[in-house]
Amino acid sequence: MITIGTAIAQTATGIIFMSSFSVYFFVQADIGEPFKWVMISLAIALTGNLAAFPAMRWVNFRPMLTIGSFVSGASMLAMGIVYTVSPVGSPYAGKALVGLSILFTWVYGFAQGPVLWAIQTEIPAQRLRSQTVGLAQGCNFIFAWLCTYCTPYFVNPDSLGWGPKYCYIWAGSNFMLAIWVFLFVPETRGRSMGQIDEIFSSKISAFKSSRPISAIGFANRDEMIGAELGKESDVFELEHATEK
Structure with missing residues (x-):
């Protein structure tokens, strides 16, 4: 269950929404040159991913994932609030949305992305590792497909027309992920496979x-x-x- 949960959590962070629909998301927020800002945010997120390599050597996975999920949730919540209270086309709102999206992608690249992959592959018992990880990724594929299918209906002005308000959903899922990790996911950094089994x-x-x-x-x-x-x-x- 922990392996399946960490696999689904990769989609529950909202990273697929941000990476696949961020251009359209910024267009709806009326931000100038949205594609350029998406490329800039992804380039900055890469630095977070590179910083994760030394961080995962010295910092425990549980606090990295818990704190990272809370920060990601706060970023998503702030994006939804900014779009709700600001008039369409506000330059200040546009800058805030760009900055918050960059913060979210950096935190995901630093904490949630690599740590979720590490825990997902370390938790299963050795004799069932391939079957467990395969099942978990299959569940994540279904969940990712569902999110990708539903997102256009939420953000499209001809449908629900939520636009960046869609971030409220991902804020909630990130907060739920942080609580779930805190309560149920054991620490695996520095543990051998035998020690993890013993836990x-x-x-x-x-x-x-x-x-x-x-x-x-x-x-x-x-x-x-x-x-x-x-x-x-x-x-x-x-x-x-x-x-x-």
Whole structure:
């Protein structure tokens, strides 16, 4: 469930909306040269993605993802408010929308994008990793298709005509993502696959998963080792009997 949730969260951040419809979004907000500003925002977002490489080495994933989701949600909420209270064509509103969209894409490239991918692939058990990640990406594909299909109806003035007010929905989804990560997603940075499995088998809560792994946390370790040794012993006895 955590793997599927982190996969769907990639779309729930609103990045597909911003990357696919931002030109039209800026046109509706009456911002001059919208395509140029979209290219500038994507170039700046690339710097955030590059900064994520050293950051993920030293900063825990849970705070990166939780804080990043709150900042992204606040950016989306601010874009919706700016468009709601400002008259159409306001140069100040246009500058605010451009700045907030750049902030959103940078934060996504720095925190949500890379961290969600990392957690999604580290969480599954080794023997079911490919099936779990494949299922998660399939669910994300369906959710992404649904969002891409519905977005034109929300932003098009001939339909619902929300325009940038559509950001209110993505603000809510980002806030929900931050709360979900805080409550349920364990810390995986610096953990081996065996340690991650032990977090679940020992039922260590997400809040305590950031603490250093100690002997107290390995409640089931002796049982797991004994079970594995028992399997190896059975295989050895079976091979020995076959040879006889």
